[in-house]
Amino acid sequence: MSVLNKSAVSVPKSSIRRDVIRHRAALLDAATEVFAKDGIEAPLVEIARRAGVGRGTLYRHFPERIDLIVALLERNLDELEAQAADLADQPEGLLALIRTMINQDVDVAPLLDSDLIVPAPLLARFVAICRRPLEAARRAGVVRQDLDETDLLDLxxxxxxxxRRWGLEERRVRAPRILALLLEGIRSDADGKSLDSDQPG
Structure with a gap:
């Protein structure tokens, strides 16, 4: 009888794993919305509430606020990495990738707080993601020949x-203009001068 009872209440590991994945995704979705609207110091309990989970579940996944922030940045890099793989050898692929970056910035700009030090592995991953699309864009003459991956990171x-200076609605309005200015500055016909021709001082 005890065996039957144990079997009746046991939960398959695959089901538990699906719940873990679902809860994590829900927390990241909720965090994106809450941080985008209310800023990086928004109450974590509001993120848990919006995700439909308890605070215990939130802290099991993300013990500290910084863990949640890094996970959001990693998820954005996952999206960029997948897009870069699809567009890697297309001449205009880099421009499409930059559009995605700016669209992501509308939501994650509050995360880029002046006190936040982005982990070096994330920066290195960003540079690696940009490499092949940038090479294809340079070969096709779409962007300036002296543009490199670190320039893209800086931009x-x-x-x-x-x-980050603006609220969510203002960011949505400003983002297309910032994107247009950025793309105009990196195109091959933007300026014949070398990027190193004007040094400060």
Missing amino acids: TVMAGSAL
Whole structure:
């Protein structure tokens, strides 16, 4: 009888795993919405509530606020990595990738707080993601020949910092203009001068 009872209440590991994945995704979705609207210091309990889970579940997945922030940045990199793989050898693939980056910045700009130090592995991963699309764009003459992956990282950070000054609705309005300015600046016909021709001082 005890064996039957044990069998009746046991939960398959696959079901538990699905719940873990589902809860994590729900928390990340909720965190994106809450941080985008209310900023990086928004109450974590509101994220748990919006995700439909308890605080215990939130802290099992993300013990500290920074763990949640890093997970959001990693998920954005996952999206960029998948897109880069699909567009890697297309001349205009880099421009599409940059559009995705700016669209992501609308939501994650509040995460780029001045006190946040983005882990070096995430920065290195971003640079690696950009490499093949950038090479294809340079070969096709779509972007300036002296543009490199670190330039793209700097430009993305600057765009995110600019958007961080605004609320969510204002970011949605400003993002297309920032994107247009960024793309105009990296195109091959933007300027014949080398990027190193004007040094400060």
